[in-house]
Amino acid sequence: MSIEAEQQAVVSARGIRVEFGAVKALDGVDLTILPGEAVGLVGHNGAGKSTIVNVINGGLLPHQGTIAYGGEEGAGGVATARANGVRCVFQELSLCPNLTIVENTRVMHAGLKGFGWRKRALSLIRSKLDEIFPGNHIDCSATVGELSIAERQMVEIAITFAAVTEAPRLVILDEPTSSLDAGLAEQLLAHVRRFVASGGSVLLISHILGEILSTSSRIVVMKDGRVVTSRPAGGFSVHSLVEAMGSVVKERMRGVGKERQDAPFTIDRPPEEGSQIGFRARSGEIIGLAGLGGHGQTDMLLALFRDRSGNWLPGHGDAIAFVAGDRALNGTFPLWSILKNLSIGSLPHLSRLAAINAPREWALGADWKQRMEIRTPDMNNPILSLSGGNQQKVLFARALATKADIVLMDDPMRGVDIGTKQEVYAILRSEADRGRTFIWYSTEMDEICLCDRVYVFRDGAIVAELVGDAIEEKSVLAASFSGDAA
Numbered sequence: 486m487s488i489e490a491e492q493q494a495v496v497s498a499r500g501i502r503v504e505f506g507a508v509k510a511l512d513g514v515d516l517t518i519l520p521g522e523a524v525g526l527v528g529h530n531g532a533g534k535s536t537i538v539n540v541i542n543g544g545l546l547p548h549q550g551t552i553a554y555g556g557e558e559g560a561g562g563v564a565t566a567r568a569n570g571v572r573c574v575f576q577e578l579s580l581c582p583n584l585t586i587v588e589n590t591r592v593m594h595a596g597l598k599g600f601g602w603r604k605r606a607l608s609l610i611r612s613k614l615d616e617i618f619p620g621n622h623i624d625c626s627a628t629v630g631e632l633s634i635a636e637r638q639m640v641e642i643a644i645t646f647a648a649v650t651e652a653p654r655l656v657i658l659d660e661p662t663s664s665l666d667a668g669l670a671e672q673l674l675a676h677v678r679r680f681v682a683s684g685g686s687v688l689l690i691s692h693i694l695g696e697i698l699s700t701s702s703r704i705v706v707m708k709d710g711r712v713v714t715s716r717p718a719g720g721f722s723v724h725s726l727v728e729a730m731g732s733v734v735k736e737r738m739r740g741v742g743k744e745r746q747d748a749p750f751t752i753d754r755p756p757e758e759g760s761q762i763g764f765r766a767r768s769g770e771i772i773g774l775a776g777l778g779g780h781g782q783t784d785m786l787l788a789l790f791r792d793r794s795g796n797w798l799p800g801h802g803d804a805i806a807f808v809a810g811d812r813a814l815n816g817t818f819p820l821w822s823i824l825k826n827l828s829i830g831s832l833p834h835l836s837r838l839a840a841i842n843a844p845r846e847w848a849l850g851a852d853w854k855q856r857m858e859i860r861t862p863d864m865n866n867p868i869l870s871l872s873g874g875n876q877q878k879v880l881f882a883r884a885l886a887t888k889a890d891i892v893l894m895d896d897p898m899r900g901v902d903i904g905t906k907q908e909v910y911a912i913l914r915s916e917a918d919r920g921r922t923f924i925w926y927s928t929e930m931d932e933i934c935l936c937d938r939v940y941v942f943r944d945g946a947i948v949a950e951l952v953g954d955a956i957e958e959k960s961v962l963a964a965s966f967s968g969d970a971a
């Protein structure tokens with residue numbers, strides 16, 4: 486890159502090295518972002534994406550290397566980055582749960598002060614939410630803790646794009662659509678394109694390669710703490726991107742879904758009020774819960790999980806595992822090791838006379854570390870030392886390692902890289918073939934299309950049941966919006 490371009494750059498990171506103990510999280514990374522660029526950043530779980538974001542954002546000082554904003558190397562740190570217009574939407578959302586949306590807006594925008602700040606903060610956040618997500622019904626006087634994970638993500642995005650004193654110049658979005666359904670994700674990406682067209686810059690991190698390809702002008706691929714490729718987005722396809730990330734491109738598993746008519750229904754839940762369709766599942770089936778986000782899918786999973794009296798799940802009261810989607814809220818035990826987070830679901834099978842058999846626990850951890858490719862030098866490390874996607878793999882392993890014959894999954898693939906996802910899909914199918922039933926809420930259409938039976942939700946009720954070959958994107962979308970399967 487020429488010296489003039491470097492001087493114009495919103496940010497330019499050179500030779501960045503960051504180590505966490507024995508782990509080289511960044512091993513000499515160069516990354517420059519120019520005004521009006523939408524840079525897509527992809528890589529496997531643990532490749533170093535969030536770490537380079539933290540360096541650019543000023544939250545982490547590198548052990549080696551330099552960082553310049555607008556061509557000038559400064560002292561670094563969060564204040565310098567912010568003064569240079571760098572803003573970040575974090576993968577682990579960072580709003581204060583006990584404050585209202587308006588108060589959170591004030592926390593992030595120090596310029597909202599003095600008499601009447603609440604009114605100004607309300608008008609700022611209301612108009613930004615409506616600009617980015619037209620038609621949303623978020624109540625800005627609500628406490629953040631009351632919001633769904635999708636609403637929290639929307640609020641954090643709106644706060645980040647809002648301008649009080651100085652406008653953002655570079656917005657970093659670390660997996661911003663991971664909790665948004667397809668409609669909300671498209672609204673956000675359309676906003677990103679408008680922001681970039683008006684001269685702003687965006688660094689977009691996502692494991693959904695379609696949105697990287699449709700939104701980025703340039704794509705940077707990271708692998709094992711290094712940048713391995715940086716090229717204009719037009720030169721990539723999904724296939725070549727996956728290869729650049731070092732994953733094997735697999736055939737899509739579509740087409741394996743079919744009704745297991747040989748097996749009886751093991752779950753049979755009558756229709757809810759306002760719906761004609763009940764919920765049924767045969768043993769060995771993968772059941773998809775589809776529809777726009779927040780339309781009752783998670784409530785259904787929780788109702789099944791709490792059905793300890795066995796009304797709908799006769800004989801399964803104690804044999805249900807749950808994979809949380811909101812890992813920080815109800816998934817990980819943040820003070821525990823990776824191994825303890827994994828083995829907690831299997832303790833009855835690992836212990837005798839109330840003592841845990843340590844070698845068996847260790848073997849369980851080693852097995853799932855290898856099967857899920859959990860990237861860590863030591864399973865005794867704290868769970869929070871793992872990258873976000875690797876934490877999610879541990880939650881998956883926790884459920885699959887149990888003997889539960891029904892596994893409930895609440896959009897659990899958020900943040901998992903494409904190579905691992907393919908491995909997990911194959912594990913799900915082989916476990917289903919051995920008789921396990923999976924009930925899987927997913928916001929990704931590709932995943933819904935892997936299922937054997939799909940229930941589409943709208944306004945809290947099931948509005949369509951699709952089986953086998955009838956499971957197609959257009960039918961799911963038609964039912965999500967109008968209640969009819971096309």
Ligand SMILES: Nc1ncnc2c1ncn2[C@@H]1O[C@H](COP(=O)(O)OP(=O)(O)OP(=O)(O)O)[C@@H](O)[C@H]1O
Nearest residue numbers: 505510530531532533534535536870871872873874
């Ligand atoms: N606080 C920490 N302590 C120890 N190791 C860490 C810490 N933060 C990150 N790491 C390690 O640094 C490496 C890079 O992690 P990073 O979070 O940057 O990956 P990522 O590419 O963002 O992954 P993902 O797609 O899963 O979010 C990983 O091996 C991770 O385990």
